[in-house]
Amino acid sequence: MEGKAPDFSSGLVPKSRTNINSSTTIAFQKKDMITTLKVIFSTLLVWVTYIVISTSLENSLFKEWDFLGSIPWMRATLWDFYANIFIITLWMFYKEKSIFLKIVWVILFVCLGSIATCAYVLIKLFKLKPGEGVKELVGNR
Numbered sequence: 001m002e003g004k005a006p007d008f009s010s011g012l013v014p015k016s017r018t019n020i021n022s023s024t025t026i027a028f029q030k031k032d033m034i035t036t037l038k039v040i041f042s043t044l045l046v047w048v049t050y051i052v053i054s055t056s057l058e059n060s061l062f063k064e065w066d067f068l069g070s071i072p073w074m075r076a077t078l079w080d081f082y083a084n085i086f087i088i089t090l091w092m093f094y095k096e097k098s099i100f101l102k103i104v105w106v107i108l109f110v111c112l113g114s115i116a117t118c119a120y121v122l123i124k125l126f127k128l129k130p131g132e133g134v135k136e137l138v139g140n141r
Helices: 022-058 061-069 072-095 099-112 114-127 134-139
Strands: none
Touching: 022 114, 022 134, 061 072, 072 099, 072 114, 099 114
16 A cells, blocks of 8 residues: 555545544544644634735725725625624524623624634634544534
């Protein structure tokens, strides 16, 4: 098998690993998925932060507000944004126990949008214990 690329056709774990035992394979898959999500959300956080800062340096949102508000697609985009914020907020309300943290995160979500969302998901990803996966990320309190 030397010199041959691993076969990933069955998922994130190469077939050569699947002959270990199934619980070890599942642990590898969970770790690979969580690592992948950390990379994706870190990249998104950096990219969106860069876009927001560079755009803010070029144009002031407050100077452009009347013009932007007159564009139907901008209004639709804002409605779409706040619908997504509502969904993310419901998930965060489920995950967080502290009323103080719930209030802080709602303010951050509304003011920072995707920047706060990526940061929240990254915090939750880095708080996962070894062996925990997406199920624990999404469902556990």
